[in-house]
Amino acid sequence: xxxxxxxxxxxxxxxxxxxxxxxxxxxxxxxxxxxxxxxxxxxxxxxxxxxxxxxxxxxxxxxxxxxxxxxxxxxxxxxxxxxxxxxxxxxxxxxxxxxxxxxxxxxxxxxxxxxxxxxxxxxxxxxxxxxxxxxxxxxxxxxxxxxxxxxxxxxxxxxxxxxxxxxxxxxxxxxxxxxxxxxxxxxxxxxxxxxxxxxxxxxxxxxxxxxxxxxxxxxxxxxxxxxxxxxxxxxxxxxxxxxxxxxxxxxxxxxxxxxxxxxxxxxxxxxxxxxxxxxxxxxxxxxxxxxxxxxxxxxxxxxxxxxxxxxxxxxxxxxxxxxxxxxxxxxxxxxxxxxxxxxxxxxxxxxxxxxxxxxxxxxxxxxxxxxxxxxxxxxxxxxxxxxxxxxxxxxxxxxxxxxxxxxxxxxxxxxxxxxxxxxxxxxxxxxxxxxxxxxxxxxxxxxxxxxxxxxxxxxxxxxxxxxxxxxxxxxxxxxxxxxxxxxxxxxxxxxxxxxxxxxxxxxxxxxxxxxxxxxxxxxxxxxxxxxxxxxxxxxxxxxxxxxxxxxxxxxxxxxxxxxxxxxxxxxxxxxxxxxxxxxxxxxxxxxxxxxxxxxxxxxxxxxxxxxxxxxxxxxxxxxxxxxxxxxxxxxxxxxxxxxxxxxxxxxxxxxxxxxxxxxxxxxxxxxxxxxxxxxxxxxxxxxxxxxxxxxxxxxxxxxxxxxxxxxxxxxxxxxxxxxxxxxxxxxxxxxxxxxxxxxxxxxxxxxxxxxxxxxxxxxxxxxxxxxxxxxxxxxxxxxxxxxxxxxxxxxxxxxxxxxxxxxxxxxxxxxxxxxxxxxxxxxxxxxxxxxxxxxxxxxxxxxxxxxxxxxxxxxxxxxxxxxxxxxxxxxxxxxxxxxxxxxxxxxx
RNA sequence: GCGGCCGUGCCGAAGCGGUCUAACGGGCCGGACUUAGGAUCCGGUGGCUUAGUGCCUUCGCAGGUUCGAAUCCUGCCGGCCGCACCA
Numbered sequence: 001x002x003x004x005x006x007x008x009x010x011x012x013x014x015x016x017x018x019x020x021x022x023x024x025x026x027x028x029x030x031x032x033x034x035x036x037x038x039x040x041x042x043x044x045x046x047x048x049x050x051x052x053x054x055x056x057x058x059x060x061x062x063x064x065x066x067x068x069x070x071x072x073x074x075x076x077x078x079x080x081x082x083x084x085x086x087x088x089x090x091x092x093x094x095x096x097x098x099x100x101x102x103x104x105x106x107x108x109x110x111x112x113x114x115x116x117x118x119x120x121x122x123x124x125x126x127x128x129x130x131x132x133x134x135x136x137x138x139x140x141x142x143x144x145x146x147x148x149x150x151x152x153x154x155x156x157x158x159x160x161x162x163x164x165x166x167x168x169x170x171x172x173x174x175x176x177x178x179x180x181x182x183x184x185x186x187x188x189x190x191x192x193x194x195x196x197x198x199x200x201x202x203x204x205x206x207x208x209x210x211x212x213x214x215x216x217x218x219x220x221x222x223x224x225x226x227x228x229x230x231x232x233x234x235x236x237x238x239x240x241x242x243x244x245x246x247x248x249x250x251x252x253x254x255x256x257x258x259x260x261x262x263x264x265x266x267x268x269x270x271x272x273x274x275x276x277x278x279x280x281x282x283x284x285x286x287x288x289x290x291x292x293x294x295x296x297x298x299x300x301x302x303x304x305x306x307x308x309x310x311x312x313x314x315x316x317x318x319x320x321x322x323x324x325x326x327x328x329x330x331x332x333x334x335x336x337x338x339x340x341x342x343x344x345x346x347x348x349x350x351x352x353x354x355x356x357x358x359x360x361x362x363x364x365x366x367x368x369x370x371x372x373x374x375x376x377x378x379x380x381x382x383x384x385x386x387x388x389x390x391x392x393x394x395x396x397x398x399x400x401x402x403x404x405x406x407x408x409x410x411x412x413x414x415x416x417x418x419x420x421x422x423x424x425x426x427x428x429x430x431x432x433x434x435x436x437x438x439x440x441x442x443x444x445x446x447x448x449x450x451x452x453x454x455x456x457x458x459x460x461x462x463x464x465x466x467x468x469x470x471x472x473x474x475x476x477x478x479x480x481x482x483x484x485x486x487x488x489x490x491x492x493x494x495x496x497x498x499x500x501x502x503x504x505x506x507x508x509x510x511x512x513x514x515x516x517x518x519x520x521x522x523x524x525x526x527x528x529x530x531x532x533x534x535x536x537x538x539x540x541x542x543x544x545x546x547x548x549x550x551x552x553x554x555x556x557x558x559x560x561x562x563x564x565x566x567x568x569x570x571x572x573x574x575x576x577x578x579x580x581x582x583x584x585x586x587x588x589x590x591x592x593x594x595x596x597x598x599x600x601x602x603x604x605x606x607x608x609x610x611x612x613x614x615x616x617x618x619x620x621x622x623x624x625x626x627x628x629x630x631x632x633x634x635x636x637x638x639x640x641x642x643x644x645x646x647x648x649x650x651x652x653x654x655x656x657x658x659x660x661x662x663x664x665x666x667x668x669x670x671x672x673x674x675x676x677x678x679x680x681x682x683x684x685x686x687x688x689x690x691x692x693x694x695x696x697x698x699x700x701x702x703x704x705x706x707x708x709x710x711x712x713x714x715x716x717x718x719x720x721x722x723x724x725x726x727x728x729x730x731x732x733x734x735x736x737x738x739x740x741x742x743x744x745x746x747x748x749x750x751x752x753x754x755x756x757x758x759x760x761x762x763x764x765x766x767x768x769x770x771x772x773x774x775x776x777x778x779x780x781x782x783x784x785x786x787x788x789x790x791x792x793x794x795x796x797x798x799x800x801x802x803x804x805x806x807x808x809x810x811x812x813x814x815x816x817x818x819x820x821x822x823x824x825x826x827x828x829x830x831x832x833x834x835x836x837x838x839x840x841x842x843x844x845x846x847x848x849x850x851x852x853x854x855x856x857x858x859x860x861x862x863x864x865x866x867x868x869x870x871x872x873x874x875x876x877x878x879x880x881x882x883x884x885x886x887x888x889x890x891x892x
Numbered sequence: 893g894c895g896g897c898c899g900u901g902c903c904g905a906a907g908c909g910g911u912c913u914a915a916c917g918g919g920c921c922g923g924a925c926u927u928a929g930g931a932u933c934c935g936g937u938g939g940c941u942u943a944g945u946g947c948c949u950u951c952g953c954a955g956g957u958u959c960g961a962a963u964c965c966u967g968c969c970g971g972c973c974g975c976a977c978c979a
Binding site: 212213214217218220221222224226228249250251252253264307330331332333334336337338339341342343344345349350351352422424541544545614615616617620621623625627628630631632634635637638641676678679681682683685686692 | 896904915973975
């Protein structure tokens with residue numbers, strides 16, 4: 001047998017698509033637009049299975065949308081800045097740009113080989129000055145609006161590499177590269193004020209109804225809104241009296257305020273120093289602070305870390321009870337959350353309980369269960385459930401939950417506290433002390449201080465004459481880059497050497513695709529108005545939080561700058577599942593990576609794409625299997641055999657083929673629409689197998705229509721081979737740009753088509769029988785129904801079931817007397833069936849004459865509906881097997 | 893601890909109230925074609941069976957709702973993922 005070289009077929013069509021610019025698009029107000037986007041890759045140089053899966057899903061969907069008549073924007077680009085390129089440059093003593101461009105070239109090549117239908121004319125690379133120009137521009141707009149600012153912040157500093165280290169690169173407090181212990185340094189850093197949009201970012205999550213629930217939850221958790229109360233605690237003077245000094249704690253449980261027996265500060269809380277200054281505990285406390293904040297900085301927040309603390313020797317006053325409570329510092333209190341100081345209620349918080357037991361701090365019960373009394377002395381753990389307030393002044397006897405608003409009101413009146421909303425979300429630190437990123441457009445003038453670079457001087461380009469043979473940020477060694485003129489006084493100035501975090505590049509790239517060559521703004525607002533929002537975004541779950549949050553933030557900022565009208569960038573989000581091998585994630589270190597290139601060489605891109613879409617639904621994890629790929633390949637060849645020349649014997653199957661075709665047009669469309677790509681493939685397999693079996697008994701004209709449909713329907717999955725077969729059929733290219741065929745609901749159901757005009761009367765026949773039968777098992781009445789009608793029958797019986805509530809048995813009979821059971825032997829079965837079942841579903845293959853004969857042998861005749869049977873029989877006289885009608889009623 | 897997800901036949905994986913012994917693919921078994929293998933095609937793949945498409949039993953376990961449950965509800969068991977000293 002002649003084998004088909006699918007790889008060769010693929011490159012043939014890839015070339016044709018490219019030559020004809022088949023997938024390039026422009027704005028067209030007459031057509032509905034569809035914007036489908038995949039998360040652009042970091043150009044590592046090698047496409048892995050995760051990419052292939054991501055793009056195969058997107059491409060199949062996009063091709064479908066295109067066939068459905070949408071003007072589809074489907075772009076691709078490269079998230080090209082970042083550490084790996086710079087590290088590679090250091091390692092090879094080359095330049096990150098050269099390395100990056102090489103990687104992009106390789107990756108692009110592999111994407112082309114997979115046949116993804118991107119509009120390559122819109123390709124972007126974030127490392128190009130034409131792109132990062134607009135990072136700088138956006139930064140300047142944000143600076144103007146106070147959304148970008150600079151402040152002191154702690155950085156991880158590796159004294160050996162002389163560079164800043166990302167926290168992901170700090171392993172156990174040591175530099176991942178040289179194993180030197182990381183130091184903390186205070187440095188001025190640039191921040192973006194994402195917190196200005198906290199409320200909107202949180203609120204709008206509700207609008208994202210087509211996002212996976214878990215992503216929405218993760219975003220909500222990340223923003224971390226919590227409503228609580230700020231309460232002022234006065235400090236007891238060194239001489240033991242309540243002084244004027246106060247501090248504020250944050251709590252979500254003001255109902256437990258009366259049970260406070262100590263308060264705890266974060267070690268780095270500025271108040272701590274003041275408190276212990278000059279006391280006998282000063283040295284001990286300072287030492288503790290150093291241990292927790294410096295030595296244990298990286299291990300401190302690990303779950304296993306022991307909860308440690310110590311008394312400061314000072315006291316605060318519970319503002320509600322006037323009790324003196326000790327002030328502690330402890331490693332588990334975080335300066336970044338709330339106010340950096342908490343109140344502790346050991347009786348009603350498990351962590352406080354453990355801490356109190358460890359340091360022998362007294363307990364006080366303020367909430368009890370309804371029917372029990374709690375004794376602080378004998379408690380074995382904190383009572384964290386709700387209950388009744390006791391020893392809580394004016395609130396005794398109240399339910400603690402219900403009391404919270406009342407207590408807040410009370411605190412407000414007494415001027416000792418107020419309600420507040422606290423968020424976990426912090427401002428976004430974007431400074432990187434690295435070369436391979438967007439330079440921050442700021443200069444520092446000796447006279448005028450910090451000055452933004454005027455917009456017309458943008459882009460500030462990365463200097464090219466930079467060596468990567470030393471550690472540290474090369475920008476600091478580039479004189480050409482460093483020396484600048486002050487835009488204000490024209491005097492000497494020094495350029496900012498920090499670059500922007502790469503997450504910034506990916507926060508608006510989807511807007512750039514709308515007008516990738518536009519040079520007056522980040523993007524053309526008119527183009528964005530046409531294309532945005534992204535209708536479908538596809539990518540890995542690993543970006544569920546940061547990337548998506550930043551992109552949402554940028555969209556809102558750009559909206560407020562008047563550049564776009566959308567509030568949210570991504571309408572629908574799909575997170576594709578992982579690709580595993582034998583259940584394990586593929587990784588270089590495990591050495592179990594399956595290279596898509598190898599599969600591609602062996603079986604061609606269609607096979608890889610189809611297998612990956614077939615083996616699991618898009619969101620489920622996918623286990624790679626070589627035998628699976630092999631059998632997918634064989635199936636594709638089988639599909640190809642449909643197009644071999646052959647002679648048909650007769651057209652007996654025409655009707656069936658047409659019916660099947662209409663059905664498949666409907667189901668495959670629905671399945672792709674729903675991202676059930678695996679099911680769409682199953683439907684196609686079923687269709688192909690069916691056509692293969694029917695080909696000898698289908699007239700050429702009908703069969704060709706069926707084949708044409710198969711090419712269009714299958715083209716989203718295996719586009720190259722469908723193009724090839726389309727050509728074999730003698731059709732003009734491209735199948736990829738055809739129209740998705742229309743289906744006719746009536747043609748799906750052969751019986752319905754055959755006896756269309758009789759439908760109503762048949763329906764009434766069934767009803768008549770059901771009426772006669774009164775839904776209970778009738779004696780002497782048998783209803784014969786064609787299988788296609790079973791659904792309608794079930795529907796009817798269901799309707800009846802609502803009224804009578806006892807039709808379970810009859811439905812069961814309908815189901816059980818299914819055609820499959822009786823097959824050809826139905827005639828023999830007639831006497832039995834009449835005996836047992838009020839309703840019998842007939843096979844298509846039943847010979848009606850025989851059936852009639854069998855019935856008459858029994859001394860029964862067909863009632864009215866016999867006509868129906870005959871009518872449909874006559875429509876297909878040639879058929880060896882008679883087409884059944886709707887129903888036949890046998891009456892005694 | 894909080895939040896989300898999932899347990900289906902030998903395996904992967906559909907189904908998400910009645911067309912369910914449960915799609916599709918793999919594997920395995922058998923048959924046809926072949927000198928043989930491969931490929932291709934056909935059939936089988938829960939149990940019992942007087943062999944009649946007859947009976948019974950299965951979708952993690954146990955209950956419940958329903959005329960009817962793999963599908964809905966509750967509880968339990970088992971697995972996965974995200975967040976988390978968050979006050």
